[in-house]
Amino acid sequence: MPGNSFGRALVLTGWGESHGAAIGGALDGMPPGVAVDIADIQSALDRRAPGGSRFVSQRRETDTVEILSGIYEGRTTGHPVAFMIANSDARPRDYSAIKDLYRPSHADWSWRQKYGVRDPRGGGRSSARETAVRVAAGALALMVLRHLFGDGASVRGALIELGGDAVSRDNWDWNEIPRNPFFCPDADAVARWEKRIDDARKDQNSLGAICQVEARGVPAGLGEPVYDRLDADIAKALMSINAVKGVEVGAGFGAARMTGADHADEMRSDDSGKDDSGGVKFLSNNAGGVLGGVSSGQPVVARFALKPTSSLARPLRTVDTGGAEVEAQTKGRHDPCVGIRAVPIGEAMLALVLADHALRQRGQCGGFGVAPG
Amino acid sequence: MPGNSFGRALVLTGWGESHGAAIGGALDGMPPGVAVDIADIQSALDRRAPGGSRFVSQRRETDTVEILSGIYEGRTTGHPVAFMIANSDARPRDYSAIKDLYRPSHADWSWRQKYGVRDPRGGGRSSARETAVRVAAGALALMVLRHLFGDGASVRGALIELGGDAVSRDNWDWNEIPRNPFFCPDADAVARWEKRIDDARKDQNSLGAICQVEARGVPAGLGEPVYDRLDADIAKALMSINAVKGVEVGAGFGAARMTGADHADEMRSDDSGKDDSGGVKFLSNNAGGVLGGVSSGQPVVARFALKPTSSLARPLRTVDTGGAEVEAQTKGRHDPCVGIRAVPIGEAMLALVLADHALRQRGQCGGFGVAPG
Amino acid sequence: MPGNSFGRALVLTGWGESHGAAIGGALDGMPPGVAVDIADIQSALDRRAPGGSRFVSQRRETDTVEILSGIYEGRTTGHPVAFMIANSDARPRDYSAIKDLYRPSHADWSWRQKYGVRDPRGGGRSSARETAVRVAAGALALMVLRHLFGDGASVRGALIELGGDAVSRDNWDWNEIPRNPFFCPDADAVARWEKRIDDARKDQNSLGAICQVEARGVPAGLGEPVYDRLDADIAKALMSINAVKGVEVGAGFGAARMTGADHADEMRSDDSGKDDSGGVKFLSNNAGGVLGGVSSGQPVVARFALKPTSSLARPLRTVDTGGAEVEAQTKGRHDPCVGIRAVPIGEAMLALVLADHALRQRGQCGGFGVAPG
Amino acid sequence: MPGNSFGRALVLTGWGESHGAAIGGALDGMPPGVAVDIADIQSALDRRAPGGSRFVSQRRETDTVEILSGIYEGRTTGHPVAFMIANSDARPRDYSAIKDLYRPSHADWSWRQKYGVRDPRGGGRSSARETAVRVAAGALALMVLRHLFGDGASVRGALIELGGDAVSRDNWDWNEIPRNPFFCPDADAVARWEKRIDDARKDQNSLGAICQVEARGVPAGLGEPVYDRLDADIAKALMSINAVKGVEVGAGFGAARMTGADHADEMRSDDSGKDDSGGVKFLSNNAGGVLGGVSSGQPVVARFALKPTSSLARPLRTVDTGGAEVEAQTKGRHDPCVGIRAVPIGEAMLALVLADHALRQRGQCGGFGVAPG
16 A cells, blocks of 8 residues: 555655755665666766756755665665665754645645655755655666676666747757756757746746656567556556656557548568568668557667745745635745756656566566567 | 556456457455446436447447446445446458557557567457456446545546647536536536547547546545545556556646645644544645645546547558558547547546545545545 | 555465355466366365265255456456355354353353453354365466466375274275265275264264375475575464364474484485476475475375364353353364365465465466476 | 565565665565654663573674664654664685585475575575564564553563473463573573583584464454454464474463363453453463454454474485585574574564564554453
């Protein structure tokens, strides 16, 4: 019944509050013998970490991951890989002003109704701080994918729209992403987005965003019909990220506006000479790499929409825990657009879903399909 | 590892192929003492059933549900409610022409890669026929919601866009829905959609659609942070339906284009005199009834996008199982827009998710929150 | 939360009551391509079936299994194998006399306390009738074991003690088992047991029993430390059978009376020339084939104790549902020793546990260990 | 698929190796508002800790528990309670002599076959050190039971047989248990057991043992038929403890030697005046508090048998990882009877099972039954 575990064959169990001693998790079901470079986990965390630019939360944490179990001489043993990230910059005093009221569009009201009690320190477990655990686990999941499918297996992501301003597909350059603070693949959009963020902050307001994540080098055959389809689990994984309100795979909502003839991903014989292609190629990928809930061997592509940051410096109407009408105004350290830091989180969740389904597939069917040209 | 069970506290296990002896399921975890009217289950199935109009598949089945266990003298016993629907109109011969090729945008390729074997009879388990099991289970789940929360608990849905043509919110009338074959709430749209469907069929083409489902009368407190959030499980539930490519909750993808000030669902003291409101009301519902992954007591609102029907009467390029380039052309009975019949399926999945989370909430927390005015 | 599913990778979901329309189940997670001979499932059911001799219940049912899904052209498809057994000889009237009282040592009291309601027809789902579903599923699980490990994989069982009278290990002959109605491997014990059963029936009394089950030809490496150990899941599987009160593996309770030196299963180099032995052999098997919760490749051996049949023809003191003191006396058709028919049920549960763990092992670790000489 | 989580509604996920940085766990599903006294968790750990007397391992660890999350102002928040116990006395050098051979009756062989790799440091995760995590979690589970059922809810245990020498039921005194290093309820047995242990150690040998655990003050209605019966989950829980080879409930294996008339737990009207007794009392408890897999409200009583310690100071025949015949002789710090320290572990597992099933029962059925007089 509880909800702090994710996955069936590769199971992440996370714990920890924003302002407690630490956050952490255990990843159980790791295949034995997977090479683990802790520096890679740390790099993933550093990409998500706050404090990296003036466009994200000024909370400064080193977010240093500590591995507690499951690795011996640089490889997994098959036992849970537990890890912990200390909360070095916890400042509970920041939140005393808001502990007795329900911040609009936050978890305050619903969680209080659920649990009857509330840990007001920075939102407690509802804080996006828990997503650091997802990122660490996602880095481990990516190592599993590479262990199974070789170095061609990859997961990457980009911010493709901020405040309603979308990147241009014509300008898309994956190499641009690490050069700007937005995970933006379009250099032209970067300058526009900087201004948008600055304007929003001046206006004591915030902006929403859309992220895209994709996986390559993953074979056909992953996904468990009929309820645990690969796309269904991707949808769950991405929707479980704080502030996400929508998820789509492949052509997504756009598919609803296409005709069947336009949407069909037709197939031809493969002439690429690529090994293990199954001898076929797809002429398009409106499916986003998932057919009938099972990976087709094409790139797995998903997008997710994040609402604007709920904590605003301007006053919002709300009620306090006694029912009186008050105003909520947030003075803490918050991202003007939570979507920016969501890119590495989305990548991590996609890696976790794929690694989980890879192990499920190997268990039931004993092997993997091919990746068409 | 297998994927034919859905839910954690109220668990649907489904089985059956399109052209086997029967399809069916067992719903385990039913609270004891729930009044079950089998006629209500049958009604739900009848709404989904093919053959209802010229706009949906001409496969004619009575889809008669038979209850096999778990009910005694009209009430649940607490044991699994198993049910079965015979496949009265199975015609495997229809599919002989396509059993050796991969139909584009179907599960043929990916499932063959997964399982190594293939049941070609009408898509086997990949057929949308399995959704009848979801609908029967959803009808039972709705009975659970009413058992727990009274007759005010309801789930309903509508088709809000067909082939890119959306209903008008100004024309919205829930009473219109049973009067047309599209589950359309806008009488003006019905005539336009009839023509669109007819045109698509003439053109040997198909159309996509968008459905909306919503639940009312469900209290705050449902949803299990941080991975099994209510919206995450709704996303999984809806994305697991055949042909669905996108899911959103509340303002959804639109939230990414709103500012934080516009998106905030502000709160005021409730003056409705309504019991059990917690003394508060929300001034808007951009959240779609889910805050921090937990229901807020507002209506739970979700939308999902369906791709156009993949089976077309026109030829599409593909390969056969031997790798030769061929054309696929479908002559069977198929819906020109699979989205139409998806409305009752989406309602069923929403009911299943809510009933599951209601029982999980009662288990961990012992009771339920309130529904604000 | 519900309890009608068993297994993690190969999941049996069972349903049905003693006097409803049917009992049945679905086995999800079946590897694709497993050859399924329905006659073998039927044979397994026939071994468990009542009516086979005067020593077991005179309820006469053909217990004919009907496969509803998951098999195409004699092989599994990877989708759930659903099956059903009609209740052809349901006679609810037999039980009208006892529906308002709590039969001692039955589930009547505790289930009424649990569910608040009660299906009195022959115990409803608490009847041992549900074990037919286990036996059918166990037959399928054995096919999975043979699919994975070859025809050397086997599961068998014996009744080794009845009413306190144990078989002699010196007289043990597996071939004797099908020749008598007791699954007894000791021809000398058979005559003694016949008299014991007859005497117990004359005395309106009943007897307990102990069964042994074992699996051979199963490799090392099955079992998931630290909580889902193979022996832990075997213990659960066997203890979940009606009337079982104790379970032991290998030397079992006897191990508590051995010294470490006597109990140690020492190892030597293998000189058997057997392939895939890992080059080692064990000199004894006090472990019962499980070391550290993981199979060692030796035979997996477990025993379980069954209490005497609770339904007696003699009066027992109890109370009725109104609290009045009354006497319970059972006139229905009951086995004088429920342990007799437990042998095929225990075999089935052992097969289910092993097949489940085999798929789990393949998923996480990619293959299997060896079976020492 | 992985096996390091236990429970369904209250889920313990454990991690850590004998000689890594730490061991720990997270307990998810904790009801909110449960009062948690960390000193009680520490006390439970102290009871299990090595070094307490000359009769147990001389490994000296303070086993200090550190709570990392899930508790705010002395009460649970409903989020995972994560905890950690540092391995302060890890001495991996002790084990270098045995890392290349398979110690008889240890997990060395089977785990190596399973994982392909091996962490030889003190057995890694196969060490009984992981049971400290169970004990800490069990202390939390007991707090849940008291939160739900009041202070009358209790779990306790005793060592009832050591090296084949059983306690006398006539001498049984629960108050004796904390006065001796054996958890022995019979003062007369203590002196005899001291000599047995000393003799075994002199003989470089070891002894087995039998423990009894019982729970009182727990209502009827816990347990989920038909596979997740309360006794089935107790059997799994206890069999999952290192070195356990047998489990029984109530009359256990003895029930197999009783007649139905002797075994029947007859019922009468209750004249105790006790509230909430349901108006009935049982005249005996051969069932061990579980009828039909569901608690009856009587004390829940189970016993489990532990094999003698496998690590002996005398040489045992085995093979090394290269297949050569060698002798294993253990020089590390080991208990001459692992059963002694198993009592608090068994109590912990029983508490975990009962708390898990209590939450499951509340979820499905909304409340609890009564405890008969």
